[in-house]
Amino acid sequence: MRGLVHLAAALxxxxxxxxxxxxxLARLAERGGLDFVTLDDSFARPGPDALGVLCRVAPAxxxxxxxxxxxxxxxxxxxxxxxxxxLDWVGRGRAGWRIDVSGTESEARLFGRRSAAPAGALWxxxxxxADVAARLWDSWEDGAEIRDAATGRFLDGDxxxxxxxxGTGFSVRGPSTVPRPPQGHPVRVVDATDxxxxxxxxxxxxxxxxxxxxxxxxxxxxxxxxxxxxxxGRDPDTLRVLVSLLxxxxxxxxxxxxxxxxxxxxxxxxxxxxxxGPVDLAELVTSWHAKGITDGFxxxxxxxxxxxxxxxxxxVALLQHRGLxxxxxxxxxxxxHLGLARPANRYAAPGASAVPPRAS
Amino acid sequence: MTARQLYLAAxxxxxxxxxxxxxxxxxxxxxxxxxxTRAGSRIAFASYERLAxxxxxxxxxxxxxxxxxxxxxxxxxxxxxxxxxxxEPIAVLNALAGVTTRLGLAATxxxxxxxxxxxxxxxxxLDHLSAGRAGWRVAVSADPRTGADHRFAGHADPxxxxxxxxxAARALWDSWSPEGVPRPFAHRxxxxxxxxxFGLPRSPQGHPVVIRSGESGRAREPAAAWADVLLVRHAPPEPxxxxxxxxxxxxxxxxxxxxxxxxxxxxxxxLGDTAAEAQERAAGIGRRLVTPRHALHAVERIxxxxxxxxxxxxxxxxxxxxTRDRRTRALAARWRALAEEKGLSLRETVIEASGRxxxxxxxxxxxxxxxxYAEEGAAxxxxxxxxLPDGLEEFVDRVVPLLQxxxxxxxxxxxxTLRSHLGVPGGTADDGR
Numbered sequence: 001m002r003g004l005v006h007l008a009a010a011l012x013x014x015x016x017x018x019x020x021x022x023x024x025l026a027r028l029a030e031r032g033g034l035d036f037v038t039l040d041d042s043f044a045r046p047g048p049d050a051l052g053v054l055c056r057v058a059p060a061x062x063x064x065x066x067x068x069x070x071x072x073x074x075x076x077x078x079x080x081x082x083x084x085x086x087l088d089w090v091g092r093g094r095a096g097w098r099i100d101v102s103g104t105e106s107e108a109r110l111f112g113r114r115s116a117a118p119a120g121a122l123w124x125x126x127x128x129x130a131d132v133a134a135r136l137w138d139s140w141e142d143g144a145e146i147r148d149a150a151t152g153r154f155l156d157g158d159x160x161x162x163x164x165x166x167g168t169g170f171s172v173r174g175p176s177t178v179p180r181p182p183q184g185h186p187v188r189v190v191d192a193t194d195x196x197x198x199x200x201x202x203x204x205x206x207x208x209x210x211x212x213x214x215x216x217x218x219x220x221x222x223x224x225x226x227x228x229x230x231x232x233g234r235d236p237d238t239l240r241v242l243v244s245l246l247x248x249x250x251x252x253x254x255x256x257x258x259x260x261x262x263x264x265x266x267x268x269x270x271x272x273x274x275x276x277g278p279v280d281l282a283e284l285v286t287s288w289h290a291k292g293i294t295d296g297f298x299x300x301x302x303x304x305x306x307x308x309x310x311x312x313x314x315x316v317a318l319l320q321h322r323g324l325x326x327x328x329x330x331x332x333x334x335x336x337h338l339g340l341a342r343p344a345n346r347y348a349a350p351g352a353s354a355v356p357p358r359a360s
Numbered sequence: 361m362t363a364r365q366l367y368l369a370a371x372x373x374x375x376x377x378x379x380x381x382x383x384x385x386x387x388x389x390x391x392x393x394x395x396x397t398r399a400g401s402r403i404a405f406a407s408y409e410r411l412a413x414x415x416x417x418x419x420x421x422x423x424x425x426x427x428x429x430x431x432x433x434x435x436x437x438x439x440x441x442x443x444x445x446x447x448e449p450i451a452v453l454n455a456l457a458g459v460t461t462r463l464g465l466a467a468t469x470x471x472x473x474x475x476x477x478x479x480x481x482x483x484x485x486l487d488h489l490s491a492g493r494a495g496w497r498v499a500v501s502a503d504p505r506t507g508a509d510h511r512f513a514g515h516a517d518p519x520x521x522x523x524x525x526x527x528a529a530r531a532l533w534d535s536w537s538p539e540g541v542p543r544p545f546a547h548r549x550x551x552x553x554x555x556x557x558f559g560l561p562r563s564p565q566g567h568p569v570v571i572r573s574g575e576s577g578r579a580r581e582p583a584a585a586w587a588d589v590l591l592v593r594h595a596p597p598e599p600x601x602x603x604x605x606x607x608x609x610x611x612x613x614x615x616x617x618x619x620x621x622x623x624x625x626x627x628x629x630x631l632g633d634t635a636a637e638a639q640e641r642a643a644g645i646g647r648r649l650v651t652p653r654h655a656l657h658a659v660e661r662i663x664x665x666x667x668x669x670x671x672x673x674x675x676x677x678x679x680x681x682x683t684r685d686r687r688t689r690a691l692a693a694r695w696r697a698l699a700e701e702k703g704l705s706l707r708e709t710v711i712e713a714s715g716r717x718x719x720x721x722x723x724x725x726x727x728x729x730x731x732x733y734a735e736e737g738a739a740x741x742x743x744x745x746x747x748l749p750d751g752l753e754e755f756v757d758r759v760v761p762l763l764q765x766x767x768x769x770x771x772x773x774x775x776x777t778l779r780s781h782l783g784v785p786g787g788t789a790d791d792g793r
Contacts, residue, residue, distance in 0.1 A: 017560060019458060019489040043477070046542060046559045049485040055454035056489045059409070075478060078509040079448075086451035090405045110477040112554040140445060145402075152653045155445075157438040160431065173508035175438075177428035179403050179445040 005289045005324050006240060006296030006338060008036045008067075009311065013304055014047070022053050023060035025308055032312035033326045035337040036065025038098055038189070038298065043074065043107045051083050058091040065334030067096030067189055072129040073122055074102055074111045078172055081133035088181035093333035096187035096207070097133075099200065101126050123196035128167035130188055130204035135163040137185050138345045139175035161347040184342045187334050191244065192225060193271075202228030202239070206340055209244040209298050213265050213272045218243050219293035240295040240338055243288070248275040248302040249310040271300075278314025285319060366734050366769050367622055367741025367782060368760075369422045369464075369589075370415050372407070373400065373749050374443060400749040402446045405455060411752060412456045415463055418756030419770050421781045422464025422495055423456070424571070424743065425449035430509065434657065435666070441654055450482050457490035464778030466495030466571055471522035473510045476552055479525070480532040483568045484560040492564030492777030497571035497591070498522050519578060521551045526570060526586050532558045533567055567786060569778045573626075575603075584610035587621055588784040591743055594625045594718040600738035622782055625739040627718035628747055631758055635721050642720045645747055646711040655707035658714070662692050672707040675699065717747070727762035734768070 011025050022039070029037050041050035050068035058066060066087060070080050080097075088095035101122035102108070108116045144159035163174035190201035192208040201208040208225055212218035226236035245265055265272040265284075274281055288294055301307030319325040331337055400407045408425075415423045428446045432439040449467035456465055465486065469479060479496075487494035500518045515521050528547045535545040535558045546555040572583040573591035583590040590607060594600075608618040630645060632638025650658070652672035660667045664682035676699050681692045699709040719726045733739060746752045763769035775781060 017485075017488040018491075019454075023458065043481075043559065046557075046561075048488060048560060049482045051451065052454040052482060052485040052489065055451045056458045058455050059405070059458045074475070076473065076510050082448045083451050086448040089403055089447055090452060090455040092405070106556055110554055110556040111475055112552060113475075145445060152651050153440040154443045155438055155440045157440050160438045170511045171508075175431055177431065177445060178447060 003339065004326055005285060005319065006035045006242060007032075007285075007316065007319075007325060008038060008065075008242060008296070008298045009034055009308055010038045010040065010298070010300040011304060011308075012038075012040050012300070017048050019053065019056040023057045025304060026054075026057045026061050026064060026066070028308055028312055030061050030064040032316040033320070033329060034064060034312075034316070035296070036067050036094075036096055036187075036334055038067045038096075039069065040098070041069040041071065042100070043071065043102055043110055044104055051087055054095075055087055055090050058087070058094070061091075061094075063094070063329040063332060063337075065094050065096055065187065065337060066091050067098050067187065067334075069098040069100050071100045071102050072126040073117075074107065074113070077129040077132050077167075077170055078136070078176075080129060081136045082176060082178050084133065084186050085137060085176065085178040085181040088183055088186045089178070093182035093335070095181065095183070096189050096334055098189040098191070099126050099130055099205075100191070119194060120196050123194070123200050125167065125169055126197075127200040127204060128165075128170075130200060132163065132165045132167065132172050133188075134185050134204075134343075135165055135346070136172065136174055136176040137180055138347050139163050140179045141345050141348050142180055142184075145179060159348075180345070183333050183335050184345065187338065187340070192221075198225065199228065201225060203232045203234070205239060206335075207240045207242060207338065209242055211271050212243050212294075213267050215288050215291050215293050218288065219291070222294060238340060240340070242296045242298045243294045244271065244298040244300060246271055246273040246302060247281065247299045247307055247311065248273065249278050249281070249307045249314070250275070250303065273302075278310045279318060281311070282315045282318040282322075285315065286322065286324060289324060364731075364735050364768065366730065366763060367624060368418070368420045368744065368769065369424055369466075369624060369741070370411070370420055370744045370746070370752050371424050371426065372402075372411055373746040373751055402443060405447075405452070408447075408452050408456060409459055412460050412463055412465075414752045414756050416460050418752070418760045419773060420463060420756075421741070422466045422493075422569075422778055424466045424468065424495075424497060425452060426468040426497075427470055427499070434661065439657070439661075441657055450486060453494070454486055454489055457486065457493065460490075460493075462493070462773040462776065462781075464493050464495055464569065464781060465490055466497060466569065466778075468497040468499050471498050471500050471525050472515060472518050474525055476525055476528035476532065476547070477554060477556075477558075480529040481559055483529070484533060484558075484563045487563035487565050487568050488560065492779070494563070494565065495569035495571055495589075495778050497573060498526060498587075499573070515551065517550070519582065523582050523586065524549045524551045528552050528554065530567055533562065536561045538562070565777050565779050569782065569784065580607050580610060583607065583621060584616070585614050588779070588782065588786065589622045589624055591624050591626055592739070594627045595738075597733060597736055597738045600625065600733070601736060604737055604739060620784055620786070622740040622784065624741045624743045625718075625733075626743045626745055628745050629726055629751070629755055629759070630717045630720045630747075631723055631726060631754060632720075633722065635725065638720045638722060642717050646716065649747065650707060650711045650714070652707055655710040658710050659695075659706060662688055662695070664688075670706065673705045676706050676709060723758040723762055727759050727766065727768075730759075731763065731766050731768045 009029050026037050039050040039054055051070055054066040054068045084097045105116040139161045141159035144156055146156045160175050165172045187206045188204055189207040190197055190205040192198040192201035193211050202225055210221045222241045229236045229239050265274040320327045412423055427449055431444050432442045453465040453467055483494055500522050531545050531547050536542050540561045542557045544557055569588045571589040572587040604623050607623055630638055630642040632641050655672045656667050663677055681689055695709050695713050719729055764771050
């Protein structure tokens with residue numbers, strides 16, 4: 001018997017810079033009980049800072065996970081982890097971080113510090129940033145802030161740690177300036193399409209996004225990822241693999257075009273695309289999920305305002321009716337939505353209390 | 361005839377400005393915040409929501425959040441008595457943009473490690489999301505340990521880098537055409553060599569408000585050249601007037617009017633129902649802020665020696681501080697002179713030097729003093745640094761209405777942007793800046 005399906009959606013709204021529009025879409029996704037929303041980001045095209053936008057969305061929502069893309073190539077690793085940790089504090093345990101790299105020379109020129117590098121090197125560095133971020137999140141143990149008036153101590157110095165990390169191109173001493181986030185480690189998401197990214201996903205990601213046009217392809221990608229995770233010393237059950245699909249629900253009244261519905265999405269240059277009605281999309285989700293070939297789906301609406309509404313009121317409602325998707329949020333953190341445990345702190349003495357701090 | 365209008369801003373309780381010109385290298389000023397029974401969290405968003413709510417209710421111009429410095433250390437270990445750890449400020453301000461409507465939202469940025477493109481993008485995002493309420497304090501802290509956490513820190517000329525950072529950020533903000541079409545930018549200077557296209561259209565303010573803090577000529581000159589607000593240490597009216605006049609005089613050389621740069625004095629306030637009660641409360645806060653242990657730590661941090669055998673009720677160390685740092689030595693000399701002049705013990709000196717509030721009295725007296733201070737040309741406004749968790753609420757509830765009665769402070773927000781609150785022009789591509 002398989003558990004419930006996990007569902008996520010992209011909020012990407014090209015040319016929009018006003019917080020209210022993003023908040024309204026996130027609230028819509030939250031009404032559908034989705035695990036999380038993503039907001040993509042790149043220095044290579046116009047758009048606001050995604051982490052900033054989702055910080056703005058946080059107080060306008062209560063339960064849904066918030067996953068901005070934050071790139072690791074030109075931003076200081078220390079700053080990346082501090083910003084993601086802060087989103088987790090602001091969202092009271094709902095932050096994720098979609099890790100990405102900046103590969104073009106034009107992006108490198110915006111910073112003027114280093115030249116463009118090949119994907120292999122950039123993803124190796126991204127893996128190191130993912131690694132050091134988790135160490136910095138652990139650099140404050142839960143409860144390091146003791147506020148003991150009797151001894152005049154604000155901190156317990158034994159529970160704050162340097163990380164002394166040396167990577168290929170950077171080093172970080174630590175500790176972080178931000179206390180350990182409510183989730184311990186905010187959820188790390190990697191689009192595992194690129195082969196180099198796949199290695200980082202297997203090693204560091206809590207959620208891997210994959211592309212597939214058929215159940216067989218999805219199953220193959222998932223098996224390979226899980227095998228790679230096992231090979232790097234992880235329990236593969238700590239990795240959620242979601243199939244990322246472009247969705248165009250514009251023809252809501254009609255059945256899916258041949259090749260789009262139960263048979264699977266169609267390959268396009270932008271990735272696998274499902275075009276059809278919300279009911280047929282629910283069929284697709286149901287059948288792939290029944291085969292046990294994916295933990296869930298990440299939908300990227302072609303037209304977010306229109307498609308997200310159809311997704312929530314059509315597809316999601318049907319999946320809820322069939323008992324395949326939650327009808328309310330039993331948990332409050334993104335890790336809880338995904339069924340992922342709050343990680344132990346690598347610096348804490350064994351047996352030390354791992355009671356999460358109150359985020360409010 | 362209208363009275364002079366004050367400008368008001370706030371920092372979170374117990375915040376200390378991490379700037380070489382800020383006179384608080386010992387990191388004092390916050391013990392009471394956490395030792396008190398109503399201690400507020402430094403990290404939970406609810407604390408910031410409450411603070412911003414109070415500041416907006418008080419019609420303040422802006423709330424300023426500092427960047428957390430590297431964790432304070434003492435003899436190679438985390439310095440346990442000093443409150444530390446906090447959120448990344450710009451991220452929190454973006455969240456506050458969603459729960460406030462008029463309050464200005466400003467963050468401290470360490471110019472030693474900021475990158476113009478990334479910074480300009482994050483600030484423009486905040487300005488868009490807040491509909492024109494973003495500000496940034498350009499700090500030149502250069503804590504050597506920041507370099508241990510960042511790839512590109514430890515620059516030889518941090519002040520020059522700060523000035524160029526402002527220039528480059530403005531070039532980016534000005535790069536889109538008024539019709540909303542991106543145009544290529546290029547900036548080449550001593551510190552940055554960047555080119556390309558900026559990712560955001562012109563934000564509501566054009567240029568988020570620039571805040572600078574500092575006392576020296578080294579700080580005043582760049583502030584006159586490019587800042588909208590200058591934060592200064594509180595001083596008695598006489599030297600403050602001279603300082604104010606000096607700052608305003610420097611503006612003309614840059615083609616700016618005296619009102620284009622607002623001078624705001626950083627103050628602490630202790631209120632009481634009577635003058636005597638306020639004095640008593642102030643003394644109590646001083647003793648609470650500076651425990652005997654904290655007093656020893658403060659002196660140890662300046663002198664750089666282990667003073668664990670010292671009596672906090674005895675005199676200051678007779679030796680010179682073990683540092684060559686000019687500012688630390690000057691600070692030690694100031695403390696020594698203070699101790700000698702008033703015959704103070706080590707702990708009393710620390711209390712006197714760092715725990716003494718700027719304004720003490722009944723709400724009526726404090727409102728009158730603040731008003732007079734500005735009327736006499738000592739400052740344009742004040743940055744309130746609450747010593748206790750509910751210090752801002754108390755000021756908003758008890759002092760702001762009296763300032764309004766004197767017609768010295770706004771009774772409603774007129775405009776929507778931080779620039780309009782402060783009455784500072786600029787932010788347009790063609791104003792020559």
